[in-house]
Amino acid sequence: MSETGGALNVQELIRKKRDGEQLDAHDIRAFIRGVTSATIQESQIGAMLMAIWQKGMVAEETTALTKEMMMSGNIFHWPQEWARLVVDKHSTGGVGDKVSLPLAPALAACGCKVPMISGRGLAHTGGTLDKLESIPGFNIQQSVDQIRQILKDVGCCIVGQTENLVPADRILYALRDATATVDSVPLITGSIIAKKGAEGLCALVLDVKYGRAALYKDFNSARNLAQSLITMGNSLGMKTGAVLTRMDTPIGRCIGNTLEVFEALECLKGRATDDLKELVTSLGGYLLWMSGRSPTLQTGQEEISRVLTNGEALHKFQAMLEAQGVSKDTAQALCSENIDYFNLIPRAEYQTEFERCTLSFPGTVLDIDGLLIATVLHQLGAGRTKAGESINYRVGAELLVDLGQQISKGQSWIRIHHDCPKLSPQQHSDLQGTLVIGSGESYQAKARVTEFMPPPSL
Incomplete structure (x- = not known):
């Protein structure tokens, strides 16, 4: 373990990992104990995390890190x-x-x-x-x-x-x-x-x-x-x-x-x-x-x-x-x-449905971009950017079609639940862009x- 006069030398631990050297179990135990006792500065913890991200850890290091983290608090014991x-x-x-x-x-x-x-x-x-x-x-x-x-x-x-x-x-x-x-x-x-x-x-x-x-x-x-x-x-x-x-x-x-x-x-x-x-x-x-x-x-x-x-x-x-x-x-x-669930838990104030607006003939739903939908819902209040932020539980989306389903022009395919009066033009554009429609022959069902x-x- 890297010590100076019996005290933990955090800088030396950071240097070792930064330079690609292996930390031993004693090093990692000292580091985790310093983290939980607040004797290591946040900047030093951040530097160690970045060194681990850059240089990785061998199996022995990861094992020691996991065990020390697990033992940093209470362990559940069952009958x-x-x-x-x-x-x-x-x-x-x-x-x-x-x-x-x-x-x-x-x-x-x-x-x-x-x-x-x-x-x-x-x-x-x-x-x-x-x-x-x-x-x-x-x-x-x-x-x-x-x-x-x-x-x-x-x-x-x-x-x-x-x-x-x-x-x-x-x-x-x-x-x-x-x-x-x-x-x-x-x-x-x-x-x-x-x-x-x-x-x-x-x-x-x-x-x-x-x-x-x-x-x-x-x-x-x-x-x-x-x-x-x-x-x-x-x-x-x-x-x-x-x-x-x-x-x-x-x-x-x-x-x-x-x-x-x-x-x-x-x-x-x-x-x-x-x-x-x-x-x-x-x-x-x-x-x-x-x-x-x-x-x-x-x-x-x-x-x-x-x-x-x-x-x-x-x-x-x-x-x-x-x-x-x-x-x-x-x-x-x-x-x-x-049961009508909304009688027990109120729905959002507004619901906006989006219709298929391209091509006049029926097509098949090939893809729905989950990330883009989630990003728009996040903007509407459903998610948080940092820990501790409040969120709006009522904001959400209902898909009205399934992958592989045929869809016609003018048919609603998603319903957005929101509490702001209107969605922005960009949000409208993003949501319409999440739906991919094509020929039925090009659709292949995939298991999760x-x-x-x-x-x-x-």
């Missing part, structure tokens, strides 16, 4: 009888990604315990916590004892990061955003796996997205990240696998916090879009297989599909809502059949899931 039941999922983020909302209760309906610690949205990606907080009364802040009780009574909860869970990550994540080092594979790996390791999981599945509206635009970069996450998760004793998924077009038909809650409820009532159901059953089935609750991936997928269809997952979701502060009347109404990457032991 012994839950040893093979505690599972979770992490997504690298996308547009319309409401998968966690039906997935957690579906897994609980299959006998798992799911202490899902989620985050908020940033830039164009939505956050699970923001979606749930659009439900009146839902409380994302739960103590460790409350989380344990909800898991005992319900089987799942979706909460924010507790104050003492991986505090090093909270500090580093904020500075990664400020120093343009968010996309460093070792830093992403440490951040994700440290938090999941602190949850005390037996199995973890990672939804690693790639494409136009994802962190990584190409398949190979996403696969490299997935492999790093798998290696690190398994080294900490969690059976960790990944699913590589396309993220070009929005998931499902709704984008925006309140609208995505409604679509998640429709999924729990057995009325999911094909792509949303594919993701929920694939990720859930993978976890059931990895945790030993299903003999094969296929039987795991079938079990998740079964509880989505027969109402068992919906029942768990209602119980979770009530356990986390939603009134019984509201929870029951949201989970009832044929492109690869399952199993743990080394399976």
Whole structure:
């Protein structure tokens, strides 16, 4: 370890990494302890993050970083009888990604315990916590004892990061955003796996997205990240696998916090879009297989599909809502059949529909640019530019057509929910530019899931 008279020599650690030298476990332990004790200046932390981004880390360094981050705060400990039941999922983020909302209760309906610690949205990606907080009364802040009780009574909860869970990550994540080092594979790996390791999981599945509206635009970069996450998760004793998924077009038909809650409820009532159901059953089935609750991936997928269809997952979701502060009347109404959701959660003041305005003959929907739609919604108040900003839960978009569907001139294809009186000319232009129409012969349906990457032991 780089020390001077027994004190940490931060400059020497930064120099070592800047010059491409390997940091040992003692160096990394001293650095993380300095981060959490506030004995290292923010400028020095930023310099180290940039050095890591530029020079990378070998596996031993990433392992040490992840372990030290995980141990910087509390570790969840569960009853012994839950040893093979505690599972979770992490997504690298996308547009319309409401998968966690039906997935957690579906897994609980299959006998798992799911202490899902989620985050908020940033830039164009939505956050699970923001979606749930659009439900009146839902409380994302739960103590460790409350989380344990909800898991005992319900089987799942979706909460924010507790104050003492991986505090090093909270500090580093904020500075990664400020120093343009968010996309460093070792830093992403440490951040994700440290938090999941602190949850005390037996199995973890990672939804690693790639494409136009994802962190990584190409398949190979996403696969490299997935492999790093798998290696690190398994080294900490969690059976960790990944699913590589396309993220070009929005998931499902709704984008925006309140609208995505409604679509998640429709999924729990057995009325999911094909792509949303594919993701929920694939990720859930993978976890059931990895945790030993299903003999094969296929039987795991079938079990998740079964509880989505027969109402068992919906029942768990209602119980979770009530356990986390939603009134019984509201929870029951949201989970009832044929409900007008807007009677419970008000819609935005304005709705604007966009029509197909080119060509006089019918065409086929070939593509819908999820990133561009999300960018416009962000401008309208649905997202935040920096942590802590308030957002408008009601802003969103409903797709009125599907990929591969025939569309005629004058037919509405998207409905924008907004609270400002008018959209700008640029927003009109951007939204019209998200829709690509062509001949039916040129359309090829593509599955969301492109690869399952199993743990080394399976």
